[in-house]
Structures are given as C-alpha cells and as structure tokens.
Amino acid sequence: MREFTYRSRDGDVKVLINIDHGEALERITKDYTGCVVYASGNIANRVKATCPVIPIVDGEEGKSIETALGIVRSAHEVGIDRDGLFIGVGGGSVLDVVGFSASIYLRGVDYVNVPTTMLSMVDASLGGKTGVNALGLKNVIGVIRQPRYIIIDLSFLDSLPMPNYLDGFAEVIKYGVTMDRELLNGVMGNADGLINRDRALLEDVIYKSLRDKASIVEVDELDKSGVRAVLNYGHTVGHAIESATNFSVSHGKAVALGMVCEARVGVRLGYTPRDVPNLLMNALSMFNLINEVDVDVNKLVGAMLRDKKRSGDFIKLPVVIDVGRWDVVRVGIKELTELVISECRSMP
Numbered sequence: 001m002r003e004f005t006y007r008s009r010d011g012d013v014k015v016l017i018n019i020d021h022g023e024a025l026e027r028i029t030k031d032y033t034g035c036v037v038y039a040s041g042n043i044a045n046r047v048k049a050t051c052p053v054i055p056i057v058d059g060e061e062g063k064s065i066e067t068a069l070g071i072v073r074s075a076h077e078v079g080i081d082r083d084g085l086f087i088g089v090g091g092g093s094v095l096d097v098v099g100f101s102a103s104i105y106l107r108g109v110d111y112v113n114v115p116t117t118m119l120s121m122v123d124a125s126l127g128g129k130t131g132v133n134a135l136g137l138k139n140v141i142g143v144i145r146q147p148r149y150i151i152i153d154l155s156f157l158d159s160l161p162m163p164n165y166l167d168g169f170a171e172v173i174k175y176g177v178t179m180d181r182e183l184l185n186g187v188m189g190n191a192d193g194l195i196n197r198d199r200a201l202l203e204d205v206i207y208k209s210l211r212d213k214a215s216i217v218e219v220d221e222l223d224k225s226g227v228r229a230v231l232n233y234g235h236t237v238g239h240a241i242e243s244a245t246n247f248s249v250s251h252g253k254a255v256a257l258g259m260v261c262e263a264r265v266g267v268r269l270g271y272t273p274r275d276v277p278n279l280l281m282n283a284l285s286m287f288n289l290i291n292e293v294d295v296d297v298n299k300l301v302g303a304m305l306r307d308k309k310r311s312g313d314f315i316k317l318p319v320v321i322d323v324g325r326w327d328v329v330r331v332g333i334k335e336l337t338e339l340v341i342s343e344c345r346s347m348p
C-alpha cells in the first residue's frame with residue numbers, strides 16, 4: 001500500500017493506493033454523521049460498506065442533471081446532514097456525477113472517490129473536476145471541488161474488459177512523456193507485467209501517475225494559470241478525433257493518436273525533439289493503443305476549431321520539450337490547422 005496527500009482549497013486530500021476499499025471506508029466513515037454510497041449499477045454488489053449502497057446509471061447517459069437530482073433526493077431520504085459523506089464507486093462517469101452532487105447537496109458535503117476503471121484510477125478520481133452533461137454538451141455543468149479521500153482498490157480491475165483496461169494507459173503515457181521520464185521508462189520496461197495486471201507494478205504506476213497529476217493540480221487547481229493545460233496533452237486533437245468519428249474510437253485510442261499528432265506538430269513548431277513521435281508510437285503500441293483510424297481530416301480540423309480551450313485566434317497547446325519536460329505555447333489557429341493537416345493527414 002502507498003499513500004500521499006495533496007493540498008487543495010478544500011483542505012488536504014488523502015490518496016490511498018492498493019488498499020481494500022472496505023477496510024479504508026470503515027475507518028473513514030467513523031468521522032461522519034452518516035454516509036451513502038452511489039455505485040455503478042454493475043458493481044454495486046461488490047461494494048463493502050456499512051452505509052446504504054444505491055446503484056446509479058453509469059456512462060455518459062448517467063452523467064446527467066437528472067441523476068444528480070436523484071442523488072440529492074435519496075441523500076435527503078437517507079438523512080444525510082451537512083456532516084455526512086457521499087462515496088462514489090465506479091468509473092469516471094460515476095465519480096463526476098457523485099462529486100458534483102456532493103458539491104451542491106446542502107451547499108456542499110464531503111465526498112470520497114473509489115475509482116473502478118484504469119482511467120478513473122489514474123486520472124478522473126483526482127483533481128476535483130466534477131460535472132454532468134446537458135443540452136448535448138459534455139461536462140457543461142460542473143464545479144471544481146476536491147474529494148476528501150481517493151481509495152484505489154486494485155481488485156476492481158479484475159473484471160474490467162481488456163480494451164477498457166488498456167485505454168487507461170494512454171493517460172499514464174501522457175504523464176510519462178510530458179513530466180516523468182522515469183514513469184515512461186518503467187511503463188515501457190514492464191509492459192507485459194502491466195498488461196497481466198501485476199498488482200505491484202500497478203501500484204507503482206498508479207502512485208506515480210496520481211502524484212504527477214496532483215503536482216499540477218496543487219499549483220493550478222482552478223485551471224486558470226495555464227499550468228493545468230499540460231494535462232490536456234494529446235486531448236486537443238484526441239477530442240477532435242472522437243468527435244469526427246462520432247465517438248466510434250475509444251477515448252484512450254483517440255488521445256493516443258492525438259499525442260502522436262501533437263508531438264509531430266511540436267517537432268514542426270521547433271519545440272519537440274525529433275525522436276518523440278516515434279517513442280510515443282512505440283510506447284502506445286505496447287498497450288495496443290495505436291490503430292489505423294479512418295478520419296476525415298477536414299472534419300477533424302472543424303472539431304478542433306470548436307475546442308473549448310480556444311481563445312480567439314489562438315489555442316494554448318502543451319508541447320513536450322524533452323521527454324519528461326513540457327511547456328504550454330500559444331499557437332495561431334491558422335498555423336495549427338495547417339500543421340495538423342500536413343502532419344496528421346494519415347493517422348498514425
């Protein structure tokens with residue numbers, strides 16, 4: 001078991017990695033007047049907790065204002081007061097809606113994240129971005145509010161289908177290439193063990209990934225100064241790939257291709273060393289994250305132009321300046337469009 005604490009506006013957040021969630025929750029819930037667990041429907045029966053467990057719909061469809069209202073209603077019925085606790089157990093979709101509901105219930109109660117997918121273990125569970133989809137727009141309603149605890153119980157990964165499991169490694173490789181050379185080397189050197197879900201290797205990789213993310217969240221919690229933009233590496237093009245292919249490409253694979261494309265653009269802009277795109281291709285291929293994708297480059301550029309990180313005629317683009325080192329640069333939309341068309345016309 002490994003643990004660390006990161007600081008936030010809402011107080012310290014404790015992260016416990018490779019621990020039985022039942023034991024951890026038993027200790028934590030003692031400090032609260034009451035608690036309620038909201039869990040992904042298909043894993044609710046695996047939750048070990050002394051408080052009521054309420055299954056909720058997961059996925060993008062469950063991440064809605066209606067789900068949040070249902071959570072508020074049931075918390076009221078269970079009798080949760082301002083010193084009570086919400087516990088979210090599930091993938092990123094569940095954690096996002098439970099965290100959001102905790103933020104608005106009685107003007108805010110504490111909450112705990114228990115992630116159950118690889119993506120949510122290395123990414124969505126930490127950072128305090130909570131929210132729901134509405135009006136056909138993703139994450140359009142939300143707030144930044146940190147959980148009190150993040151509990152990583154690796155046994156949840158046992159039932160995760162392989163493609164879903166491997167998808168989470170796109171974010172791990174993102175942390176590695178942008179800010180943690182040692183993590184990237186470790187992931188590439190131990191790919192077979194990680195694919196086989198070796199718990200000791202996973203503990204190390206998840207610990208390093210979350211520490212890296214926390215180091216960024218601590219200095220730019222509200223996503224205002226530009227530092228947090230590094231977490232978006234590969235996502236400007238990745239989100240555009242998802243949208244241009246009507247979400248037929250998984251998030252991890254879209255971000256993987258997005259990183260390769262953005263690395264090529266970084267080379268052309270003169271920031272990124274020439275060997276980085278191939279290094280990324282090698283690392284991502286080990287986790288089966290690089291596939292041929294038939295994407296219309298004009299649609300891709302159209303989606304990129306609607307990116308919410310855009311400000312006027314510029315976009316803030318994170319770039320790798322050496323393996324494990326990054327910067328955020330302002331690139332003109334016109335220049336970026338031309339570079340993406342020339343460098344990413346055939347993906348990968």
Ligand SMILES: NC(=O)c1ccc[n+]([C@@H]2O[C@H](COP(=O)([O-])OP(=O)(O)OC[C@H]3O[C@@H](n4cnc5c(N)ncnc54)[C@H](O)[C@@H]3O)[C@@H](O)[C@H]2O)c1
Binds near residue numbers: 125
């Ligand atoms: N808040 C953040 O910082 C942040 C960061 C990244 C992503 N996200 C959000 O996370 C969501 C995606 O999260 P996700 O990839 O974890 O997917 P998800 O929550 O949509 O879950 C994907 C599928 O996995 C299933 N599942 C969950 N745990 C399982 C387990 N242990 N065994 C078997 N099946 C299991 C679920 O039932 C679901 O069908 C998106 O909504 C995205 O916006 C948020």
